[in-house]
Amino acid sequence: MTDYLPGLPADVADGILRIVDESGVDAEAVRLAARFKVAALVTGSEPPAAERETWRELVARVAVEPGRTEAGLAWGAVAAQEFVPPARVAEYLGTALGLLAADPDRPHRSGTLLSPAEVRFQLEELAGPVEELPDRRFHELFQDRVRQHPDAVAAVQGTRSWTYRELNERANLVARSLHRGGLRAEDVVAVVAERTLEWMAAVLAVFKAGGCYLPLEPHFPAERIATVLRRSGSRRVLSERGVPQLDAALAGLDDIELLLLDELLDGHRDAGSEHTADLDLPVAAGQLAYIYFTSGSTGEPKGAMCEHAGFLNHLLAKIEDLGVREGEVVAQTAPQCFDISLWQLVAALLVGGRTHIVEQDVVLDVHRFVDTLAEGGVRTVQLVPSYLEVMLSALEERPVPLPLLRCVSVTGEALKKPLAERWFRAFPGVLLVNAYGLTETSDDTNHEVMEDVPAHPSVPIGRPIRNVRVYVVDERLALVPLGVPGEIVFSGVCVGRGYVNDEERTAAVFGRDPYRPEERLYRSGDFGRWLPSGTLEYRGRRDSQVKVNGFRIEIGEIESRLLQVQGVRDGAVVVAGSAGHPQLVGYYTGASAPDPAVVADAVAAVLPGYMVPRRLHRIERLPLTANGKTDRNALVRLAEEAEPASGGADLDPPVTPTEHRVAGLWAELLKVPLDGIARGTRFTELGGTSLSAIRLVIALDRVVTVKDLQDTSTLADVAALLDRVAA
Incomplete structure (x- = not known):
């Protein structure tokens, strides 16, 4: 390992000598403690210790085994951090030694090793651009556009279309009805409707009346509808006629008013101007705009509340970064309970563009969907990556010109580089925007706008948007x-x-x-x-960080490496098996992808053994959910169905005396049940680390090295190696 800090300031050196005298350790232990701290910082893994462990206690821990070996191994991993250059590591090490020498009894987690310049850069230079936000609400800016071009087409659904005037008047009819009914600022209004022009009018009406929009899909189970209505505190529902699930949900709820959209909108042509004029009610920037319910880890849905300022900021970012302009068409494709549905529905209205509502039966038929993009003159569309792959495959089967398409945004899942490569091969002149964000943050917060395939091994999620x-x-x-x-x-x-x-x-x-x-x-x-x-x-979700045999594993990191294997087009990794014996199982697609054994070797070449899926399966395509995302639950079911039939040596118990001996040592060293160790079991699968490998070498009387063990993955392999050495 490079000596990152050849010299020390005199005051730091004096402080280290004091610690050496007071603690009875050598100077190398002090330097090793600082290295251990820096290694934890730059590898993202704080050394296991009590939260209030002091520098002095850290020094004492690394002064003896196994702490000294553990610290040495951690320091050895520093050089592998591709985006942390040696010069910066040296700065961190100098700071760590300075803090340690100055106050050895201070908890080592209480300060930062980052320089003031690096902190300032992260806080200021990496923030999104600061842009003044108009002191107007979305619906007020829409009304400006209505006055500018009232007869321009605002929205299309199938063979139907409404102009800006027609959309605005219908929205005003509904908004005035809500207002007359006593709707107050931030009162929650649930909208239960299919994605139609009437749905669009209802959404605008809620904003105009000062209410809070809550989407619900008509086909949701009655129990789900009732749960969302109860949790949100909604007392009003705007709905289509004849939604049996809604009727069943309302039967068990009190004091909820049901307003039927067809009744409110009937006869709008005969309505006087006093009923169709803008309300112009005051709505504050910090007022609640909408609530979207997302799945909760406890099984109970949770409703994310967002305000008008964040809503408008996101719309303006979409317009700016995706290049939405007057007269251009934006496709509305997402289900109404998916937060991206909202910007797709209304962003074009702020610039005099047109929203094309693509009905769900069209979305589910990819060939009809592509035809709709072409015939509707769609310029901007947003999809989840899984659906984009299906769309590209359909275009390969039956090419369709899309001359007006200028921008495709993807969101909702990680965009994998092979898919980006396929996109630019097929549409080299069309922007691909990787959008990232969460419902709790007013939808997308980052945009990576690409004109070509990125140079980085994975596709970045971009810089923060405005504000x-x-x-x-x-x-x-x-x-x-x-x-x-x-x-x-x-x-x-x-x-x-x-x-x-x-x-x-x-x-x-x-x-x-x-x-x-x-x-x-x-x-x-x-x-x-x-x-x-x-x-x-x-780099993946926190809840995709799973624990397998004592190791915390980021599923996203494994998937990223899987996709870098030559010929692999798409892939996903899930955890299957029992709680006591969880296993990583990988699935991948690609007509030219290699056999599972070859893929496993390729992944094992770049990841620790405990991160290599125990089983790999090549399938024709990954299963998708209704939202077009990879259906991981379906993959888990596939894995569990395949497990009994998998057979093979990886499930066979030890046979030879040497295999029994090695299995016994593994069980003793790793504190795992002996009967859970098979001929095909890997040391790392059971929680084996570099440190435990060292102990295994000692237990084997040093007849093999740690490097030898790294090259022999399974119990049977290790036993065969020992037999060859003994011969």
């Missing part, structure tokens, strides 16, 4: 070094209020920005890191 701040932090909300993975958190106008009527779950992820206490902060649960280009790389 949004993004930090990458550790569990204590302290900034991590540039290039080091951490949790992605958000600050600024984008951050919503929290979850409606759910203080406990709100408190768990919403708080104040420690660097700007006047701003809200949201903890995403996503992991990422800053790239040298100043863009953000997505």
Whole structure:
């Protein structure tokens, strides 16, 4: 390992000597403690210790085995951090030694090793551009456009279309009805309707009346509808006629008013101007605009509340970054309970463009969907990556010219580089925008606008949009070094209020920005890191960080490596098996993809053994959910169905005396049940680390080396190696 710090300032050297004298350790132990701390910082893994462990206690820990070996191994991993250059490591090491020497009895987690310049760069230079937000609400800016070109087409659905005037008048009819009925500012109005022109009018009406929009899909189970209505506190429902699930849900609820859209909109042509004129009610920037319910880890849905300022900021960012212009068509494709549906529905209205509502039966028929894009003159469309892949495959089967298409945005899932490569081969002149964000942060917060395939091995999620701040932090909300993975958190106008009527779950992820206490902060649960280009790389969900045989594993990292195998087009990794014996199982697609054994070897060449899926399966295509995302539950079911039939040596018990001996040593060293070790079991699968490998070599009387063990993955392989050495 390079000596990152050949010399020390005199005061630091004196402090180290004092610690040596007081603690009875050698100077190398002090330097090793500082290295251990730096290694934890730049690899994103704080050394296991009590939260209040002091520098002096850390020195004592690494002064003896196994702490000394553990620290040495950790320091050895520093050089592998591709985006943390040696010069910066040297700065961190100098700072660590300075803090240690100055106050050895201070907890080593209480300060930062980042320089003031790096902190300032992360807080200021990596923030989204600061842009003044108009002191207007979305619907007021829409009304300006109505006055500018009332007879221009605002929206299309199938063979139907409404002009700006027609849409505005219908929305005003509904809004006035809500207002006459006593709707107050921020009262929640549920809209239960299919994606139609009437749905669009209802959404606008809620904003105009000062209410809070809550979408619900008509086909949702009655229990789900009732749960959302109860949790949101909604007392009004705008709906189509004849929705049996809604009728069943309302039967068990009191004091909810049902307003039928067809009744409110009937006879709008005969309505006087006093009924169709704008209401012009005052609506504040900080007023609640909408609530979207998302799945909760407890099984109870949670409703994210967002305000008008964050809503408008997101619309303007979409218009600017995706290049939405007057007269152009934006496709509305997402289900109404998917937060991206809202910008797709209304962004074009702010610039005099047109919204094309693509009905669900068309979305589900990819050939009809492509034809609709062509015939409707769609310029901008947003899809989930899984659906984009299906669309590209359909275009390969039956090419359709899309001459007006200028921008495709993807969101909702990680965009994999092979898919980006396919896109630009097929449409080299069409922008591909990787959008990233969360419902709690007013939808997308980052845009990576691409004119070509990115040079980075994965597709970045881009820079923050206007008026949004993004930090990458550790569990204590302290900034991590540039290039080091951490949790992605958000600050600024984008951050919503929290979850409606759910203080406990709100408190768990919403708080104040420690660097700007006047701003809200949201903890995403996503992991990422800053790239040298100043863009953000997505590294997976916190809840996709699973524990297998004692190791915490990021599923996203395995999937990223799987996709880098030559010939693999798409892939996903899931955890199957029992709670006591979880296993990683991988699925991948690609006509020219290699056999599972070859893929496993390729992944094993770049990842630790404990991160290599126990089983790999090549399938024709990954299953999708109704929203077009990879259906991981379906993959888990596939894995569990395939397990009994998998057979093979990986499930066979040890046979030879040497295999029994090695299995016994593994069970003793790793504290795992002996009967859970098979001939095909890998040492790393059971929790084997570099440190335990060292202990195994000692237990084997040093007849093999750690390097030998790294090259022999299974129990049978290790036993065969020992037999060859003995012969």
